[in-house]
Amino acid sequence: MHYGEIKNYDIANGIGVRVSLFVSGCTNHCEHCFQPETWDFTHGEPFTEKTQEELLQLMKPDYIHGFTLLGGEPFEPENQRGILPFLQKLKQEFPEKTVWAYTGFVLEDLMTEGTHPHCEITETILSLIDVLIDGRFVEAKKDLSLQFRGSSNQRIIDLKKTLAEGRVILWEDPSKASEGTKI
Known part of the structure; x- marks a missing residue:
């Protein structure tokens, strides 16, 4: 596996x-992708043990809330195989920090055997992720007012709740939670 940044x-x-x-x-090649250079599987640098150690060091400060995995496409099968050992180390060392991931695939395809992104370790990777932003970027549905996504077809999924309940549960921003009615 390689990484661009x-x-x-x-x-x-x-x-x-x-x-x-x-x-x-x-392989999604979304029209108007903001990083088309990352479509190439050999773009950037190899993802080595040294890279993994660097990332773990960067995670240590208390002000770092978590880790985000983007692309390119993290859920290309070859990328899943490259990232799984690192995610396992990350969650072991920093269980209190959240893992977010972005994918152009939809969760239903990630979880369905026989689809392109599903492989022998997909469920394991999904179990290590707290929040998943899924769906391709669609220029016709572009909306700059959306939080953490580029187009309105993309979902922000609370993956822990989704996997526990067996249905898609959308993530809710805790900073925007209702305080209730004041009396």
Whole structure:
């Protein structure tokens, strides 16, 4: 697996200050993709043990809320196989920090055997992710007012609740939670 970029103070791709990894390789080829260079599976640098250790070091400060996985396409089968050992280490070392992931595939395809993105480890990877933003970017549905996504067809899924309940549960921003009616 290769990666195109690491952001160590990312505030655009999830709640709080995050460390983000942009993996390389994508077969979705969304029209007007903001990073078409990442479609190439060999774009950037190899994802090595040294890269993984660097990411774990970046995760250590208390002000880092979590890790975000983007692309390219993290759920290309070859990328899943490359990222799984790292996600397992990350969750073991930092169980209190959240993992967010972006994918152009929809969750239903990720979970269905026989689809392109589903492979022998997809369910394991999904179990390590807290929030999943799914769906291709669609230019005709572009909406700059949306939080953490580019087009209105994309969903922000609370993956832990979804997997526990067996149905899609959309994520709710805790900072925008209702305080209830004041008496």
